[in-house]
Amino acid sequence: MANFSTNEFKAGLKIMLDGEPCNILENEYVKPGKGQAFNRVKIRKLISGKVLEKTFRSGESVEGADVMDTELAYLYTDGEFYHFMNNETFEQIAADEKAVGENIKWLVENDVCTITLWNGAPITVSPPNFVELEITETDPGLKGDTAGTGGKPATLSTGAVVRVPLFVQTGEVIKVDTRTGEYVSRVQK
Amino acid sequence: MTTPDNWRPTASLQALRERAQLYTGIRRFFAERDVLEVDTPVLSHGTVTDVFIDGFSTNFAYSDSGHNETLYLQTSPEFALKRLLASYQTSIYQLSKVFRHEGFGRLHNPEFTMLEWYRVGLDHHALMDEISDLLKALIGAQQTERMTYQQAFQKHLNLDPLSDSTQRIAEVFNDCNIDLSDEYPIDHDGMLQLLFSYEIEPRIGQQYPCFIYDYPASQSSLAKINVDDPRVADRFELYFKGTELANGFHELQDAAEQRKRFEHDNRLRRTFRFEEKPLDERFLAALEAGIPACAGVAMGIDRILMLKHGYTHIEQVLAFPVNRA
Numbered sequence: 001m002a003n004f005s006t007n008e009f010k011a012g013l014k015i016m017l018d019g020e021p022c023n024i025l026e027n028e029y030v031k032p033g034k035g036q037a038f039n040r041v042k043i044r045k046l047i048s049g050k051v052l053e054k055t056f057r058s059g060e061s062v063e064g065a066d067v068m069d070t071e072l073a074y075l076y077t078d079g080e081f082y083h084f085m086n087n088e089t090f091e092q093i094a095a096d097e098k099a100v101g102e103n104i105k106w107l108v109e110n111d112v113c114t115i116t117l118w119n120g121a122p123i124t125v126s127p128p129n130f131v132e133l134e135i136t137e138t139d140p141g142l143k144g145d146t147a148g149t150g151g152k153p154a155t156l157s158t159g160a161v162v163r164v165p166l167f168v169q170t171g172e173v174i175k176v177d178t179r180t181g182e183y184v185s186r187v188q189k
Numbered sequence: 190m191t192t193p194d195n196w197r198p199t200a201s202l203q204a205l206r207e208r209a210q211l212y213t214g215i216r217r218f219f220a221e222r223d224v225l226e227v228d229t230p231v232l233s234h235g236t237v238t239d240v241f242i243d244g245f246s247t248n249f250a251y252s253d254s255g256h257n258e259t260l261y262l263q264t265s266p267e268f269a270l271k272r273l274l275a276s277y278q279t280s281i282y283q284l285s286k287v288f289r290h291e292g293f294g295r296l297h298n299p300e301f302t303m304l305e306w307y308r309v310g311l312d313h314h315a316l317m318d319e320i321s322d323l324l325k326a327l328i329g330a331q332q333t334e335r336m337t338y339q340q341a342f343q344k345h346l347n348l349d350p351l352s353d354s355t356q357r358i359a360e361v362f363n364d365c366n367i368d369l370s371d372e373y374p375i376d377h378d379g380m381l382q383l384l385f386s387y388e389i390e391p392r393i394g395q396q397y398p399c400f401i402y403d404y405p406a407s408q409s410s411l412a413k414i415n416v417d418d419p420r421v422a423d424r425f426e427l428y429f430k431g432t433e434l435a436n437g438f439h440e441l442q443d444a445a446e447q448r449k450r451f452e453h454d455n456r457l458r459r460t461f462r463f464e465e466k467p468l469d470e471r472f473l474a475a476l477e478a479g480i481p482a483c484a485g486v487a488m489g490i491d492r493i494l495m496l497k498h499g500y501t502h503i504e505q506v507l508a509f510p511v512n513r514a
Contacts, residue, residue: 007292029294033426033436034408035382036241037291038373055383057373058292 003061006039014046014067017054021046021065021118029058046116047123065118072115074107082107082125084115095122105160106131106178127178132187133157134173138164151183195513199504207498208506211327211490215284215304218326222319224280224306229269231286235469236261237268238454239410240461243290245299262288265487266305267411268472271440274307274483275475282306284490295502296432296492298510307485313412313423313439316484317400320427320435328497330398330429337403338421342381345389350381350405351420358384374461378407391431398429410450412438427488429496437486444476 004015009027016022022043031037037058044051046067056062072084072093081094082104095115099122100107106127107113114126138154154164154174162176164183175184200208219226236244244261252258263269266283273281287303308316317335324330342350348361355377362380367387369375375383393399402425406414409422423439441447448468455465494506504510 029292029297030386031241031291031294031297032382032386033433034239034241034410035386036379038383040387052368054368054370055373056370060370060372062370 001064001066004064005061006056006058009039009041009056014065015043016063016065017043017045020048021067021123023067025051031058046118066120067116067118067123070115070117071112073110073112076109077107084113084122084125087112093117093122095125099123100125103127103178105156105158106176107158108133129177129179130175130184131178132173132175133160135164135168135170138168138170140169154183197513198508199510199513200506200508204494204498204500204506205508208494211494211497212284214327215323215490218323219282219306222280224282224308227270227273227281227283228285229263229266229273229283231263231288232260233263233269234258234260235268235472236466237264238451238458238466238468239264240454240457240463243463245288245290264289265303267485267487268469270305270307270485271480272472272475274309274480275478278309278481280307280309280483293511296495298491298503298507300511300514301503302490303487304490305485305487307440307483309481309483311484312482313402313425313437313484316437316439316486317402317425320400320437320486320488321398324398327493332397333427334394334397334399336393336399336401338401338405339403341389341393341401342384345392346384348384351418355380378405381405382408390428390433394428395430398427398434401426401428409438410454411441411447413441423484425486432492432496433489434492434496435486435488437484439484440480440482442476442480442482444473447476448473 009024011024011026013024014021022045024041025044026042028040030040039056039058041054041056043054073087075083075085081096082100083092083094085092103125108131111128111131115122116124133156135154136157139152151163151165153161155161162181162183168186173187175187177184242264244264246259246261249258249260265287270281270283284304286300288300291297291299321333339351342348346361358380362384365388367383403421404424406420406422409424412422412424415421415423425437426433427435451468458465491503491506500506
């Protein structure tokens with residue numbers, strides 16, 4: 001993999017740091033008039049998800065990370081691995097539980113997810129921004145109560161728990177924002 | 190295929206007008222005070238030895254010596270202006286482009302506009318008063334603040350930059366969690382500089398422009414050493430809203446001392462494995478002939494424009510930044 005000089009740093013560039021692929025979130029070139037130049041960089045470690053700040057000497061080079069995003073449809077899990085398929089080439093890739101992480105609760109069959117590959121292997125799985133899931137369990141709410149009084153918890157078919165308005169019932173399908181874990185609306189079947 | 194649009198300016202027509210208005214305001218300010226506008230070469234045989242300032246150079250094949258000569262683009266008009274001071278002993282200013290071989294960023298373009306002026310008979314404190322007047326006229330700053338370099342460190346980091354040991358500075362540095370890459374060489378002044386950038390700059394000059402003065406002598410290559418405290422030099426910097434705006438000195442007049450400092454710079458350059466720079470003998474000869482007691486300051490005009498009109502990136506005030514030039 002190529003090396004990148006700090007001059008090439010910009011948001012979105014993938015570099016290696018402490019043996020882990022990282023995504024640059026922000027890069028600021030700092031040069032006091034009479035002082036040494038440096039780059040103040042905000043970085044997300046792609047495996048641990050940790051965000052940290054690092055200071056590089058301006059002009060220094062770092063190793064690039066072979067990281068790419070690919071859009072794949074979720075197929076099924078065999079209990080150990082989660083299988084995805086490229087809808088155009090039909091090529092399949094298996095991600096382990098570590099790569100899927102907490103997003104396990106948003107995986108819906110046939111939904112297209114963004115899989116981040118490092119040296120060809122999946123390291124993170126990001127679900128679509130919105131998913132539709134069936135409610136498997138929630139307390140029956142009071143009829144006619146449509147006001148947003150804080151709502152009630154509802155368990156979805158994947159095991160995810162979200163707060164829903166009181167009028168939403170077991171067996172209904174709802175739309176959820178996976179970035180916030182919040183209820184958006186009911187979905188007409 | 191779409192036409193690439195990187196031929197277009199990054200500054201709006203409005204921003205171009207604001208720049209023209211600012212120039213008019215600057216020239217009016219100095220005309221009223223009888224400070225003479227001068228125009229010195231941007232391309233020169235001499236350059237600076239500052240360890241962390243690099244000039245662009247080019248090859249001149251038509252010199253009257255018959256030899257190819259290296260010419261440098263000015264990193265500031267300082268040496269030429271001081272040669273005029275030595276000859277004519279009068280207050281002068283220059284508003285012009287300067288060039289530094291540095292990166293491009295939110296506050297940086299390798300070619301930028303500098304306002305530099307020298308006031309005969311003033312010291313750096315009287316010059317700070319004049320800068321306050323200029324800021325009031327240009328950007329409407331109603332007042333300015335002053336704090337010594339030492340006070341700034343004591344107030345914000347409980348550290349004395351003039352008497353605390355390198356070890357104590359290193360402890361504070363580590364407490365601030367400034368995470369350096371393995372290749373970042375850091376020494377006493379380097380740590381002070383990063384602490385200043387990370388921990389002090391964001392906390393000073395937020396409401397009013399703030400002068401920091403009495404810099405450590407080791408960070409002040411063209412300033413007089415303070416007569417009361419030889420640990421500091423008569424240098425100041427101006428900060429406003431996290432942006433460095435100006436650097437000024439009560440100017441060193443001693444040619445022999447100046448030569449020593451240039452040679453010291455070159456020794457430091459060797460330790461950093463940077464190229465050594467030739468000394469500007471014409472400038473040193475002017476100091477030898479004698480410049481009047483004076484104070485001088487260089488101000489970044491692109492940044493003044495940004496602050497005046499609320500722009501967040503320097504390219505918004507430049508017709509064409511380096512990546513479109």
